[in-house]
Amino acid sequence: MCAWRDWPRTQDARGPGEASHGTHDFYQARARTTQRLIEEKGFCAVAAEADWPDTYRVNRYVRDRSDDVTAEESLRGFRRFPTWMWRNTAVLDFVGWLREHNDRVSGGERARAGFYGLDLYSLYRSIEEVISYLDRVDPEAAKRARERYGLHCRRQSDRQLDDPQSSAGVEVVAHPTAPVPSRDRPDS
Template sequence: MIQFDKDVRPRLAVALAGLALLAAACAGVDTAGVTSGAVVPLDRATLADAAAKRVVGIGEATHGNKEFVQARTLIIQRLVREHGFRTVALEADFGGTAVADDYVVKGQGTAEQAATALGFDIYRTRETAALLRWIHDHNASAADADKVRLYGFDMQRYDRNKERLLRYLATVEPAQAQQAGQALAGLTDATRSTRDEAEVEAGAAAAERIAARLRDHEDAYVRRSSPEAFAVALRHAETIGRGARLQLSGAGYASKRDAWMAEAVEWIAGRDGRKLVVAGHNGHLDKTGAAFSFESMGRRLARTYGDDYFAIGTEFGTSTFLSRDDSSGERARFTVSHDTPLAGLFGAEPLGYVNLAQASATPANRRLLGSELRMGSAGDGFRSLFSALSWTYTVAMVPAKAYDALVYVPRATPVTPL
């Protein structure tokens, strides 16, 4: 039995009352006549609906489920093999993903090392390593123009970005590399949560000065390297500065992060004009930004690309996933259940894909998809108490407005840590 102190009990009562109201609201959703006629097994989905789009987003309802990573892999494989997609952007550290790109393009290191380099615990899994290994194997027999490139669009880590920035500076202006290294010494992954604000501010200002110097000396640096090397080095400097500014942003952390992630995706998309797959949490990719009170990355991408942005969301019935336990800081296993009315669209298919426009040809399906429903959503941070409070792991949204397609997993299981 969980014990609560007196201060928590009133809040828990309010939460449980809210849960009852949500359950009643879900019970009122009309599912009569909903059919699974549009569902196809994901491994047989042609993805012709997404094929012509400029940007395809692939979401995951939780970060710690095996099936969502496998769904991401199946979709990426199909888009690469049959529809000409050649760039994959992950909700991962920009510098760390550059290390993973060296593996998939040049064969440097192993798939497991590449997965670890991405910068977050959610990627240190056998399932992510399998995705990276597949991209590596595809690239091994592909012409240079057809090799899949990896990028990260997050900015919450320092070490890999610093390492690559300083390596670049050492080739174009060695004296500047030494000064930059000293100026950025206070920004490290290991001390990210313990540095005081003055130290972080000093690091942010130093990164911004380095980025400004790069811009001021662009012509000279490009002559000593290449346009590509310069552009990436500048991006590393900007990523370091933004990571530090995030630490200083307080209540504005999440909104600033999503805005910068959207800008990063646009930077990646502008690199070579190739079609792009963007993979991250549902909350960041949802076109309506239902999980947030601010303009999310997904809303920004929908505005920027319009009909050229195709969002694939994921949903579960029961989910057992790995996440950071907010009460201990350690990674732990949690289980949540979600009696979603969307399950009727998928029938008995264990990993089904539904195009929402196609499903909406049936009036009952159209009513369901146009209704506000609660969809599963758990980030990388959870508590055992939340498992009993569905509003903590669901978000109210209109599926037909949020996504173009859905993948449903009736019973999702945990990822396998490396």
């Protein structure tokens, strides 16, 4: 890592990377680096290699928009393997710190740092979250989303494919133009 003073102030994004999964020292170092980027360089978003619905629950907590009272509660959405990547003491401490930071920061909502996930391993939970949100804010958009997701998915009440934590019970059905996942190809 380059010297901290040499990091340009104009840089829009930084990624400490994922050198190792599961080492406490790495998680602590990543948290400290991220804290410094937020405090000293004005970064306002943490993008994690994690499922979108789980991290958005944390995001709501750190931005004081959640029913969760503690950082630990906000991390309870991480139920799918590997839970240890996100439900560990280093992440718990970081989430608590981020909430405290946001509570202290002046400048309104835009000045608060968020916590976002980039993965969609929980595809069906993500679909449920999107539709649930749209049902509340724009029912017509929710209807269109159901139709569009229907191009790729078919609802089944008892079967859950990739995300056993999901209550959606949605099975992937290949759209005529969609590539077949490699695990389903006989030559893979």
